[in-house]
Amino acid sequence: MKPYVKIALFVVLFIALITILAALILYNKKHTDMAKSKPDFVVPAAALQKEFEDNEATASAKYINKIIEVTGTIASVTLVDSNNLNISLKTGSDISSVICTLPAVTHSAMFRTGDEIILRGECSGYTQIFPGKPPLDVLLNNCAAIVNKK
Amino acid sequence: MKRLFFLILFLNLAFALNAQKYMTKNGYIGFFSHTPMEDIKGDNNQVAGVLDISTGEMVFQALIKSFHFDRALMEEHFNENYMESDKFPKTSFKGKITNLSSVNFSKNGTYDVTVEGDLTIHDVTNKISVNGTIEIVTGGINANSKFNIVPEDYKINIPGVVREKINKNLEVTVTMKYSPLATK
Numbered sequence: 001m002k003p004y005v006k007i008a009l010f011v012v013l014f015i016a017l018i019t020i021l022a023a024l025i026l027y028n029k030k031h032t033d034m035a036k037s038k039p040d041f042v043v044p045a046a047a048l049q050k051e052f053e054d055n056e057a058t059a060s061a062k063y064i065n066k067i068i069e070v071t072g073t074i075a076s077v078t079l080v081d082s083n084n085l086n087i088s089l090k091t092g093s094d095i096s097s098v099i100c101t102l103p104a105v106t107h108s109a110m111f112r113t114g115d116e117i118i119l120r121g122e123c124s125g126y127t128q129i130f131p132g133k134p135p136l137d138v139l140l141n142n143c144a145a146i147v148n149k150k
Numbered sequence: 151m152k153r154l155f156f157l158i159l160f161l162n163l164a165f166a167l168n169a170q171k172y173m174t175k176n177g178y179i180g181f182f183s184h185t186p187m188e189d190i191k192g193d194n195n196q197v198a199g200v201l202d203i204s205t206g207e208m209v210f211q212a213l214i215k216s217f218h219f220d221r222a223l224m225e226e227h228f229n230e231n232y233m234e235s236d237k238f239p240k241t242s243f244k245g246k247i248t249n250l251s252s253v254n255f256s257k258n259g260t261y262d263v264t265v266e267g268d269l270t271i272h273d274v275t276n277k278i279s280v281n282g283t284i285e286i287v288t289g290g291i292n293a294n295s296k297f298n299i300v301p302e303d304y305k306i307n308i309p310g311v312v313r314e315k316i317n318k319n320l321e322v323t324v325t326m327k328y329s330p331l332a333t334k
Contacts, residue, residue: 080195124215127198
């Protein structure tokens with residue numbers, strides 16, 4: 001085999017290997033760990049919900065797909081399935097909430113109604129089942145509970 | 151005094167009307183696709199739903215971005231390539247139980263129902279008719295259904311390269327646990 005054929009073969013193999021490796025890494029990419037992510041916004045639950053209620057379009061453009069650290073009081077805790085927990089945070093309205101889904105929660109009992117909590121997650125938008133009327137709920141996904149260091 | 155009487159009467163009436171409505175914000179909609187090449191599962195536990203037991207009307211609303219996948223890459227493709235969730239953020243259903251009389255809302259038990267209505271996905275609305283169950287439990291109502299949808303019916307384009315990895319029929323599961331709508 002001529003030396004340049006060898007080199008060409010080696011280069012082709014090398015590129016193929018890198019491609020496969022890159023594809024594998026991409027395919028197995030993990031979800032963003034919210035506990036280790038820097039929040040784009042830090043906001044109280046009531047203020048976040050109010051921004052959406054006041055102007056859905058502006059709030060959507062500002063918050064959707066962004067990482068939000070939200071502070072608030074737990075209104076309810078629902079174990080939605082074996083892997084996910086929904087925590088609703090109180091807002092200025094009696095019937096609207098900020099609903100946060102926490103994946104892979106092993107200790108759901110540590111969250112109790114009435115507790116103050118800090119959660120960090122990605123905003124997916126809002127739901128409003130009666131058009132133009134409350135409740136308007138802001139939804140956060142892939143949330144992590146942030147330990148308050150104070 | 152008379153005014154007060156009517157006010158109380160009115161409030162009672164308003165309460166009675168409201169008590170016909172059941173709601174959840176923690177409902178579940180999931181879909182599953184099986185092919186020999188790959189199993190794909192998307193779960194959404196943030197579905198808002200209302201059931202009016204006096205008329206049998208059912209309304210659901212869910213965000214596309216609230217569907218969760220085991221693989222981050224799948225979630226990305228689902229949102230960006232197939233559902234275009236920035237353009238079409240929501241999916242919704244508005245329909246009715248067609249055999250409402252066969253459900254005894256005052257007696258605990260499981261009743262078979264048929265629900266007909268408009269399902270909107272990817273900004274395309276189709277009429278669907280699905281079978282499911284209504285389960286009357288103490289303090290609430292559960293609704294369950296399993297049915298199939300075809301992505302192409304909702305103008306969701308799946309490129310040829312990956313078409314073999316996604317089943318032509320997606321199995322959709324709906325699980326709602328309603329409680330009486332708070333009257334405030």
